[in-house]
Amino acid sequence: MAEVIEAIRHALEAYWASPVPLIVVFACLACIGTLAYVFLTNARNARLRVSLLTGLYSVSIFFWSFLATSLVLCLSLAPMVAYRSWGVPAAAGGAIFSSLGLSAAISLIAWSQSANRVLRRIPTHELRGDEQWITDFVNLIGRFERLAHVEVRVTEDVKPIAMAVSGPRHFIIVSTGLFAALEREEIETVLAHELMHIRNHDSRFKVVSAVLTRLLFFDPFSKFLDPAVHREREYLADEMGGRVTGKPAALASALLKIHERGGDAPRALAGLSIVGREGRVFSKFPPIKERISRLILLSEILSQV
Secondary structure (H helix, E strand, O other): OHHHHHHHHHHHHHHHHOHHHHHHHHHHHHHHHHHHHHHHHOOOOHHHHHHHHHHHHHHHHHHHHHHHHHHHHHHHOHHHHHHOOOHHHHHHHHHHHHHHHHHHHHHHHHHHHHHHHHHHHOOOEEOOHHHHHHHHHHHHHHHHOOOOOEEEEEEOOOOOOEEEEEOOOEEEEEEHHHHHHOOHHHHHHHHHHHHHHHHOOHHHHHHHHHHHHHHOOOOHHHHHHHHHHHHHHHHHHHHHHHHHHOOHHHHHHHHHHHHHOOOOOOHHHHHHEOOOOEOOOOOOEOOHHHHHHHHHHHHHHHHOO
8 A cells, every 4th residue: 555655655756756747737827827818908898707717717627627537547557657758748749639528528418419418408399380580580680690590499488488408409498488578579689698699609609618617617707718618699699689789788688578477497507598587707608787788788789880
């Protein structure tokens, strides 16, 4: 037992004294610092803010995955790392490729299975005859934005629910309560909002990030960055949905009605809905008042163009 502990100690010392893992660590920290600085000092554009936060989140995931896999390799292959001349470079290379491969594998699995899992959790049916205008509207916006086919599904729920789900196929799920609560132009802006989530790959990101954040429970950065990315993506979908329809005020009205009627999705899928529980640092949804204020300001700007 003493020999094993001694080998592990030597492996950890040799590994973290080597320039290869240290270069990886400092490169990640430099990227995180640079992206954070640009975000805090210069980012005013909504799309830029989303890109910077997504970059921060991605680097954070890799950084903590690298630390975790490095520790696992040092513990499991301690004699090799400690006493072989090629042990440390091999372990560092293995940690890099394991981190990238694990993230890619999880992302692929989540992407391929997410839509089917959501549809199994929420019973839905196709649009009925009097709702055909929804398909026509979605197809029109989809052609304009050059999106792949998006199927609209309806769930029987008195709460006004709307969410986008992507995988090999794209879906927008709306509830019967949404039809009852909103006027037609408000429904159109909600659909446009969800289409913008699909266009910006938000629906895929939300599912993948939820899986990665749970697996990397020891990553303190993602606890802040994951919700922050979600909030900025909601702002961006609001803005783009308001612009593509030319009716940001109607979207503001829709968001207020949905919020007042408790239109958040079931807890397991809450991060996918158009509104949700508000908070500050750890909330995935920005304050509804701020979203409405931005949309009203956008409406005033568009009316003067």
